[in-house]
Amino acid sequence: MNLISLSFQFMFQVKLQLIKVESKDRRRVTPTPALSLCFVSRRFQLNSSRKTKSILDSSTKTMKQKKTSFARLLSLSTKKLDQEGIIKPKGPPLLANGCAEDGDDIDNEWHHQSCIQFLTAFKKVKVRPEENLRPKFEVGKWERTKLVSRDEKFELATEVFLASIDQRSKRAAGGSACTVLAAVIADWLHNNPKSLPLQRQFDELVLKGSLEWRNLCSEENHKVKFSDKHFDLDTVLEAKVRSLTVATEKSYVGFFTMDEMPEGFDWLQGDMSFDNIWNNILCTDVSEERIYIVSWNDHFFVLKVESDAIYLLDTLGERLSEGCNHAYILKFDAETSIYRHNKDDKERSSKDLVSEGIASCKEYIKGFLSAIPIRELQQDIKSERAKEELLHRLLQIDFHYTAPACTGKTD
Template sequence: MKIQTQAFFASIDQRSERAAGESACTALVAVIADWLQNNHNLMPIKSQFDTLIRDGSLEWRNLCVNDTYRERFPDKHFDLDTVIEAKVRDLCVVPAKSFIGFFVPDGVEGGNFDFLHGAMSFDSIWDEINHSSSGDDARIFIVSWNDHFFILKVVTDAYYIIDTLGERLYEGCNQAYILKFDKNTTICKQPIACQSPEDKPKNSTEASREEKSSIESEEQMTSEQETEVVCRGKEACKEYIKSFLAAIPIRELEADIKKGLMKSPPSITGCR
């Protein structure tokens, strides 16, 4: 898969020595969400992004020295309710605009997934998010997936993913990033002919250090081969989450099911 869209990078990410926020993603999304709410239609510039990462990491370290929180979360990976309870920032969850759902592997019906009957799917959650973008005001969502938190900002003509962990973009990345999905965004599928049988879908991308750049997956494509456009426009954000962020854990789950390793229903966190 290949994605072309605009990207913006901070100088650091949460694991940088200047931030020291290894497991700070929950505190970081609270700090960034608060900034976005107070600055309405603005996006942070690099220096502001860096400051937000340092501030959020400091808030996380403060939580780490609280005996009550440390006892509840020995791994120091606090949940969103705890961060809100600690009043890291003046935020509250809006229940009517909060959703929990599931990614389900394609072609899997019944069996270990009977418990999902009637539960919201990711596609249903995305429909709800789409309905929220009808007004002029930006909507800010805190998204939890696979034990990590990031921000989804929704405006009329674009989606923004704001993530403080560079490794989520591509292996070895040490900068927090913002991806903008708008009318110019495209996701293309690599022709089967240029994939080896051992190839696995990758959840990593290569990015230049330009503040606004084109992002391409590590699967390189020759200029002679045609590409199939999977998705174009701002809705490519949905495909990015499904095909890049969720692809590897879902395929690992599929492999476990085929091997008969599923002894209990999987627990997958959706959106809040």
């Protein structure tokens, strides 16, 4: 689709007069000379983005309405910030205007917020504290950080990389697209060996995978079989969404164990336990790069296993941290470590090293992803409320070894 670009600048002038109060009863005041403030807009580029068009329309309307007071401009701008929930870090724009649609969206939101923050310096308005306007991580950049598990028992120190969107964003509209997205990402990794997607590439994978998912949802034969629109991996591969296949002889099916094994569940501790399966994965020939699609708890993500690092790629931000709406990549390498938080009776805390290096990926899956659901399942088993479907969904984890197919649809 051809985009029609239009750029312009505008200026508006505001006069402020400061009044100094000389007495408590506020009857004697000393006016100061009027102060002229001139605001010059940053350059905007118009394309098909709804947010860019919204900013442009708002700016044009502001110039035409000469009688609009400065105070009203402040309140309207601040209200728009609260409604849109724009959260951007300080510093230069994440992408330049020349980066097409995605870049314009990020850049213009940045300029919009910068203008609002500048204006609020002249009037006290109700806005969120500045520290709450900063995201935990920076989009499109590897950043070393610390993550605490939801039960606050473990702490992960590693590097994380964020896309600007995830599958649930309005642009992607891929609510239950994780299976398709995992296949699309795995295919990209096979076609780009020894590489990881950049931010724009990661965004595109989320957008394209979500589109493929919506196409599958529209097919009549899928509407009845998958009423929840959550496809299994076999269906996605048979639909040839990407030229991908699964080598069953190199794949693994494992089961998580519980802290207190209920009677009749001893088989979980055998050769098919998660720990043993993980050891087999690491003992496999490390000279080649391996791409696994992992399924657990009705969700699919990708593991890229190398000789000295493991990368976890997930398109659902909530899996990383509560409230996160970015697809992400976690790196597990020699610099990665996991600690256990300990508290004594006097509420004093300390940390013990649990694991470091690529082995931390196993502890992350156990301590961060599966720990709470499995503890809850254990309580349900004790009270005889656990259903067979729930046992399968929470205890079984599958590692599907993927490889490029000879024929099929490619990216």
